[in-house]
Amino acid sequence: MALDTIPARFFARGQAHPDKPAYYVRRGGAWRPFTWREYNDQVRTAARAMIGLGLQPGQGVCILAYNRAEWAITAFAAMAAGGVPAGIYTTCSAGEVQYIVHHAEASLVVVEDRAQYEKLAAERDHLPGLRHIILMQGAPAIDDPLVLSWEQFLARAAAVPEAALTERLSGLREDDTSTYIYTSGTTGPPKAVMLSHKNILWTTDVLVRLIQNSPDDRLLSYLPLSHIAEQMLSMHGPACCGHTIYWAESLERVPDNLKEVQPTVFFGVPRIWEKFHAAVAARLSQVTGPKKKLFDWASDVARRYHALATRGRPVPLALQAQHKLARRLVFTRLKTALGLGSARACVSGAAPIAAHVLEFFTGLDVVVAEVYGQSEDCGPTSLNIPGATKFGSVGRPIPGLEVRLGEDGEILVRGPSVFKGYYKDPAATAEALQDGWLHSGDLGAFDPDGFLSITGRKKExxxxxxxxxxxxxxxxxxxxxxxxxxxxxxxxxxxxxxxxxxxxxxxxxxxxxxxxxxxxxxxxxxxxxxxxxxxxxxxxxxxxxxxxxxxxxxxxxxxxxxxxxxxxxxxxxxxxxxxxxxxxxxxxxxxxxxx
Incomplete structure (x- = not known):
């Protein structure tokens, strides 16, 4: 029986659905599709190129770029070649970039453009292990013996036979470290969370079931891929269930891309939802007369409808009919203007969100479900799902995880998604993992229905x-x-x-x-x-x-x-x-x- 690893899932997806679009890139004013066959081939070529550049099993590969196809290709290729990808936030300083590249023992770093390259150049004397800097497609050439263009990088694959990649793939094990997720470092240098193939695939399978993902779903990838949540949505989710990713052009272009793509699943941090809230509220404040009366009626209907539906309670037929009419007269057009016209699942995570913001969106017929978790358990610990949503809470623990509160109210987690430990940091690992339980550092409380609420941060x-x-x-x-x-x-x-x-x-x-x-x-x-x-x-x-x-x-x-x-x-x-x-x-x- 073949071992269940991330590259195995990824390549199996390409073999099963070679002609289905895997991702889209916007070029020349239009979205161009790339099939799963093309995606598989791109990753195979990049993996062989990495082997050709001397990447050894277990060695880090750093990625310093905004979301784009080459980010995911690099990460999957590094895993396939036996390496360990590590994303770096594009907002990191040169010193922070140096710390991560050195800590991950990365000889190979893929960067988006000259601005990100300059961070490495500024710290060259403190990066003795750096051997190659690879520029992503479209970046202007840089005169530096360490720098390869994307095309020059891929050309290195020619000298490496497929058999060499096959050997690397066959050497992967489910408990091997698949990626490093560097924490944001609110209280000190970032720590490298080691997640295994098994950690990520178990979590992905659970999320696919809970969110009811299907190959027909489409997502816009725009939040940093260095964060585990975006990796789960834009990389591992597609590999496991086949939904399609649209790579946002830039953060500035997200509002326009959102309207063009009309994703079926949309994940946003609270600040994104707050900006939506402010923009829509400002627009609605200018509505008067009959239009305002119509909106107020529709909003009231939506709130009453979702007050029942989100809790899994029966909705009276009369209210169902009113809701259907409100959608036709008001909400379909309004949500399409936001880019959420096709969204069946909207999620907020990474930080607390005000309950009044969630309630506001309910009045727009948009149910935003709050999720809670951390990199150390692959993202989700608890989640609000259709029919089991309670605003002000972060939902119930996901099936298969044990979640309890310590004597001081700290949230403790045990299960298949809990990480292996922090790379090169046994003291921090021993503090976070005790008797198999992940000590989250967050304080929480359960209500009588089993919904979890976050009450604070232990260290804060x-x-x-x-x-x-x-x-x-x-x-x-x-x-x-x-x-x-x-x-x-x-x-x-x-x-x-x-x-x-x-x-x-x-x-x-x-x-x-x-x-x-x-x-x-x-x-x-x-x-x-x-x-x-x-x-x-x-x-x-x-x-x-x-x-x-x-x-x-x-x-x-x-x-x-x-x-x-x-x-x-x-x-x-x-x-x-x-x-x-x-x-x-x-x-x-x-x-x-x-x-």
Whole structure:
């Protein structure tokens, strides 16, 4: 019996459906399909080329690029040749790139363009093991003896027989490390999560069943492929069930690509859904008269319909008929304009999302299901699914996983998706894996129906000067429910009271000021009217919490928090230590003279 590995699944898909489109690339204003036969051939050629360049089994291959076909081809080829692919976020600095390439012991790095190449060039003296830098298709030539164009790279396959690749493939084992997923590093250098072929394939098979994926599905790949969630959707899912991937042209072009592709399954991080929410809400605020009455009726119907359907409860025939009419009169056109006209499954993950955003989309006839997990268990720990969805929760544990809470409320996970450990980091591995249980570092709670909610992050607990333990995420989520607040960072560790740094949504703030009959002049963060309005919201938000958990002071930041400034991870999680250092003067100003 053939061993079940990722390359085995990938090549089997090509043999079973050679003429079916595997992926699409937009060129010359049109989407060009590539079949599974072509995809298989591309990976085989790239794998042989890697062997020709001296790649040894178990050796790392780094990829530094935005989502595109060559990213997936490189990753599958590295696995097929016995190597271990490791994606690097394009937002990483030269120092961060050097750390990962060196840590992964990669002699071969595939880059998107000159800008990413320059990061390697800047750290060349600290990369003694680097032997080859491969440019993806379309990148201008670079005069460097280490650099190969994509065509020159593939040409190296000519000297390597198919038998050499067959031998590498036959040497793969289910428990071998298939990939390194480098964590975002919110508290220090990134750690390399080692996932086996078995880890990923078991998880993929479960997800395919839960989301009810089929070969007829199509997805737009646009979130970083360095993240396990996007790899599951854009690489391993297609290899296992055959759905088609459209590679987004760029992040800037995602809204246009989304409307062109109309994916059947769409995954977004909370910030994506929040941007959708802001754009649609702004458009709806301008609707008046009969059109507004029609929308309000349709929205009410959708909310009542999904309040039952998402919980698996019977929907009365009269409400079913109203829902069908609302779709025909309102929602089909509205969702198509967003690019979600064909979406049957919409998912949010990687960070918490406000419940009011999810409820807003329900009123648009779009059910966004929240998922929770981490790289260390291949992405999903729990998931809301059709007929078993509860807003404000991250769903029930996926079948086959054991999930329980430790004495301190920490979420513990055991099962086939749990990782092998951290590469070259036995101490961190021993801390994360204890008696077969993955210690997630997240705090949670189960409701009577078995739905899991995330209540905080264990290492981010604030301990005030009075000794009170406070989870900042709950406060931050509540503060961000204001359309004026883009990001919130609660401060207070070893302090006498809680304060907050607030990044404003500049477009929403400007619009609010104009609506108040005031000029939206810069600097917005110093505008007295805006400060007063946000102050009222902070005070109102505090009413939901105990006195010790209330934010007593806040400061508006002069700009948004960003990954480029090192304040957010590539998946938009807060880097609290960086933020506190970056804005130390503002923080101290809130505590000056405090009693």
């Amino acid at each position: 607990i604030i301990i005030t000067a009075g000794g009170k333990n406070i989870a900042p995420k709950n406060l931050e989520a509540a503060l961000k429910e204001s359309p004026l607040i883009e990001e919130a960072v609660v401060i207070g560790d070893r302090r006498k009271f809680l304060s907050a740094l607030l990044a404003i949504d500049r477009a929403a703030a400007a619009k609010w000021l104009v609506g108040q009959g005031q000029p939206a002049d810069e600097p917005l963060h110093e505008n007295p009217a805006l400060l007063a309005e946000i102050g009222k919201w902070v005070e109102k938000t505090g009413e939901q919490f105990a006195r010790v958990e209330q934010v007593r002071k806040f400061k508006l930041l002069p700009r948004s928090l960003s990954a480029d400034q090192g304040e957010l991870t590539p998946t938009l999680k807060l880097k609290r230590k960086v933020i506190e250092k970056q804005w130390a003067s503002l923080i101290e100003a809130m505590y000056e003279g405090a009693d």
